[in-house]
Amino acid sequence: MNIASSTNHAVRPVKRRTLWKTMYQQRCLMLMSIPFLIWIFIFEFGPMFGWLMAFVQYDPNKGILGSQWAGLRYFKMFFQDPDIWLILRNTVMISFLYILSSNVFPLILALMISEVGDGYFKRALQTVTYLPHFVSFVVVANIFLTLFGMRGPVNELLRGLGWTDRPVLFWQDKNIFWYMVTFVRSWKEIGWGAIIYLAAIASVDQEMYEAAKIDGCGRFRAMWHITIPSILPTITLLWVLNMAGIFNAGFDASYLLGNAMTREASQVIDTYVYELGISMGMYSFSTAVNLLQTAVGFAFVFITNTIARKLTDYSLW
Amino acid sequence: MRKPLSDRVFDVVNGALLTLLGASMVYPFLYVIAISLNEASDSSQGGTWILPRKLTFESYKIIFVNNDLVSAALVSVARTVLGTVLVVLCSAMFAYVFTKQKYFLYKPMKLIFFVAMFLGGGGLIPVYMLFRSLGLLNTFWVYIIPWMLNLWYVVLFRTYFMRLPREIEEAAFVDGASELTAFFKVILPLSKPIAATITLFAAVAQWNSWRDTLFFTASPSLRTLQYVMMEILQRAEAERMITRAEMLDVALGHLKLVDPMSVRMAITVVTTLPIVLVYPFLQKHFIKGILVGSMKG
Numbered sequence: 001m002n003i004a005s006s007t008n009h010a011v012r013p014v015k016r017r018t019l020w021k022t023m024y025q026q027r028c029l030m031l032m033s034i035p036f037l038i039w040i041f042i043f044e045f046g047p048m049f050g051w052l053m054a055f056v057q058y059d060p061n062k063g064i065l066g067s068q069w070a071g072l073r074y075f076k077m078f079f080q081d082p083d084i085w086l087i088l089r090n091t092v093m094i095s096f097l098y099i100l101s102s103n104v105f106p107l108i109l110a111l112m113i114s115e116v117g118d119g120y121f122k123r124a125l126q127t128v129t130y131l132p133h134f135v136s137f138v139v140v141a142n143i144f145l146t147l148f149g150m151r152g153p154v155n156e157l158l159r160g161l162g163w164t165d166r167p168v169l170f171w172q173d174k175n176i177f178w179y180m181v182t183f184v185r186s187w188k189e190i191g192w193g194a195i196i197y198l199a200a201i202a203s204v205d206q207e208m209y210e211a212a213k214i215d216g217c218g219r220f221r222a223m224w225h226i227t228i229p230s231i232l233p234t235i236t237l238l239w240v241l242n243m244a245g246i247f248n249a250g251f252d253a254s255y256l257l258g259n260a261m262t263r264e265a266s267q268v269i270d271t272y273v274y275e276l277g278i279s280m281g282m283y284s285f286s287t288a289v290n291l292l293q294t295a296v297g298f299a300f301v302f303i304t305n306t307i308a309r310k311l312t313d314y315s316l317w
Numbered sequence: 318m319r320k321p322l323s324d325r326v327f328d329v330v331n332g333a334l335l336t337l338l339g340a341s342m343v344y345p346f347l348y349v350i351a352i353s354l355n356e357a358s359d360s361s362q363g364g365t366w367i368l369p370r371k372l373t374f375e376s377y378k379i380i381f382v383n384n385d386l387v388s389a390a391l392v393s394v395a396r397t398v399l400g401t402v403l404v405v406l407c408s409a410m411f412a413y414v415f416t417k418q419k420y421f422l423y424k425p426m427k428l429i430f431f432v433a434m435f436l437g438g439g440g441l442i443p444v445y446m447l448f449r450s451l452g453l454l455n456t457f458w459v460y461i462i463p464w465m466l467n468l469w470y471v472v473l474f475r476t477y478f479m480r481l482p483r484e485i486e487e488a489a490f491v492d493g494a495s496e497l498t499a500f501f502k503v504i505l506p507l508s509k510p511i512a513a514t515i516t517l518f519a520a521v522a523q524w525n526s527w528r529d530t531l532f533f534t535a536s537p538s539l540r541t542l543q544y545v546m547m548e549i550l551q552r553a554e555a556e557r558m559i560t561r562a563e564m565l566d567v568a569l570g571h572l573k574l575v576d577p578m579s580v581r582m583a584i585t586v587v588t589t590l591p592i593v594l595v596y597p598f599l600q601k602h603f604i605k606g607i608l609v610g611s612m613k614g
Contacts, residue, residue: 022421028496033414033426036407039466042451044433050443060449109338115331125335127600128342134592134599136525138547142585143345145550146352146578153348153366191342219327251528256547270441277442278532290440 054288074288083267090178091268094249097182099242105186106193107235111223113194114201129191137188141256144184145171171257177265181253200234201227236308243304247296269293346589353377353582360579376583385537386545386584393542396460397523404519405512407466412474413500434468441532448533459533460526460541470515477511478504517599524591546584553577 023030049064054074056067078084109129116122132140148154148170155167170180204227212222228235249268258266269289277286347367352360356371364370380386414420415427438444444463445454453459481504489499505512527543534540540548 019421026420029414029417029420030422032410032497032500033420033422036411036466037422037426037429039407040429040433040437043447043463043466044437044468046447047439047443048436050439050446053443053446060446112331112335115327116335121332121335125339128339130600131593131596132342134521134525134596135589136527136543138525138527138543138550139585139589142546142550142581143349146582147345147348156364156366187341218323256550273441274532278445283442283446287440287442290442294440 051287051291053284054291056284058284058287060283070284074285075292077285078289078292083272086264087267087269087272090254090265091247091249091270093178094181094253094268095246097178098185098249099239099245101182101186102189102193103235103239103242105190107197109190110194110197110201111227114198114227115219126191129194131191132188133192135188137252137256140184140188141252144187145257148180171259172261174262174265177258177262181257181266184257185250185253196234196238197231200231204230232312236312240301240304240308243300244297246300247293349582349585349589352579353586355579357579376579377587379580380583380587385540386542388538389540389542389545390587392457392539393524396457396526396541397520400461400464400523401516401520403461403465404467404470405516408470408515409474409505409508409512410500411466412471412478413496413504415471415475416478417496430468430471434472437468445532453533455534455536455539457539460523460529460539464523467519470519473515474508474511477508481507513598517595520595521592521599542584542588546581546588549577549581549584553581 052064055070055072056064057070057073058064059067113122113125116125146152150167150169154170155164158164158168170176208226208230209222212226217225247269249270251268251270251274254266254268254271255274258271273286273290273293276282276289344367351365351367351369353376354372354374355365355369356373357375359365359371415423415430417423420426439447448454448459448463453462485507486499486503489503494502525543527541527547530539530541530544531547
């Protein structure tokens with residue numbers, strides 16, 4: 001007994017002393033990392049815990065764990081809300097149009113830019129097309145609401161050309177709202193989206209183009225048979241990543257560009273969650289909606305990735 | 318060698334289309350500037366397309382003496398400066414610890430980091446409730462503390478630090494420097510290019526941010542320039558049907574002389590100007606930045 005305990009003592013303190021010693025030696029690194037680990041626990045993991053709110057009848061005074069269990073009640077409520085199909089339709093349509101345009105237009109732009117020789121024109125073009133990405137959506141909304149406003153230059157032009165005699169109400173028409181939003185967002189991000197494609201195109205082996213030229217291959221055919229297949233991995237990757245956003249139509253566009261007259265077409269999950277959750281205090285319900293949105297996003301990435309892997313051999317994982 | 322005809326036609330058409338696209342990117346900004354500098358009553362008659370017809374700085378004078386706007390600008394500047402300095406320093410420091418594989422917390426730290434990167438964060442309401450329980454709602458700190466660290470910037474910093482030669486740092490340790498000293502005196506000065514890139518990115522993000530004001534604050538003294546602009550925009554849109562004279566009142570309180578549109582455009586110019594000014598520096602670095610980012614996987 002005595003011996004056993006003494007050997008125990010003999011081993012343990014040494015181990016502990018090494019840990020203490022390491023800790024002492026690395027105290028500076030601890031000082032430089034532990035505050036940030038705490039920050040991660042609070043601000044990255046804290047909200048993950050908050051998802052539980054969707055399953056309880058949340059009472060701010062009792063906290064999440066003290067509140068009464070509600071199970072899937074709020075999820076059922078969501079599907080019983082008569083507005084929900086409208087909101088889901090808007091969300092999916094707005095994000096689908098944007099995913100489509102944010103994959104196609106930047107690719108076309110990148111193909112066009114890469115056909116221009118290096119020089120002043122190319123640099124100027126890149127400079128002006130990237131700029132809107134850095135401007136806030138508030139500014140962009142402000143500009144486009146004015147440009148396409150009743151008295152804006154677009155309406156003036158249309159009237160000047162004699163195409164209409166009455167101003168076109170671009171922002172008051174719920175039938176074209178989705179396309180207007182897609183147009184504004186595409187304008188803002190087209191240049192930025194082209195950067196990755198441009199980099200991919202630049203890394204294509206130039207000898208292939210030389211060989212194609214000797215074989216009498218035109219530029220469109222070179223694009224179709226060399227450029228596109230070479231950058232297919234990049235195209236696939238961006239497409240899969242973008243699919244995560246299928247249930248995420250973006251708060252900014254709907255909130256800033258929508259109005260009472262287009263509400264039927266502009267309300268999306270994000271604005272719905274904001275209105276119910278923060279303005280009206282329906283915490284549990286809006287968290288449930290939010291959780292569904294996130295889960296569907298994950299599912300879509302998974303599905304597109306599987307399809308991409310089957311069809312093209314390229315995938316995210 | 319003369320290019321074949323089809324190639325030259327292609328170049329001309331391609332160039333023309335790209336020029337048109339470039340013009341469509343620049344024109345909206347030119348229009349905004351023109352309206353902001355044009356006399357309000359003249360703008361309302363239409364026809365001001367590119368250049369102001371009757372030049373006046375009236376709209377700018379009005380916004381520079383408006384107390385709400387000046388205080389909003391101060392909040393914007395404060396959050397941009399403080400938020401940017403903090404996020405750059407914190408992300409760099411954390412990234413530096415990630416280059417020390419001998420650190421006894423290295424492995425758990427890495428695990429925590431990756432979990433946070435892929436699953437961390439949450440929806441609006443969980444974040445809102447978290448800020449509420451932390452007492453961050455309706456304080457200036459809601460603009461700073463939740464964005465103090467950016468995991469993405471940590472990855473960019475670490476990638477850069479790993480490429481620095483080890484010997485320089487080792488020399489500092491031989492001289493008895495601690496990691497903290499080595500970080501500030503050796504690593505950070507060697508990392509100016511990446512620090513500059515991230516500073517600009519962070520500053521643009523802070524300056525452009527307006528949703529956090531909408532979601533997490535209620536007090537007028539915490540309004541930022543972007544937010545005030547958003548409010549003016551929303552009111553101007555909502556009150557479109559009211560007579561123009563009333564609209565003036567709605568848009569900016571007690572302004573009677575100037576069309577709210579020119580004031581709105583002047584605010585737009587003032588809000589966008591800082592971005593345009595840093596843009597040349599930003600452009601020099603960001604392409605490299607996002608390409609490093611895209612190769613991360």
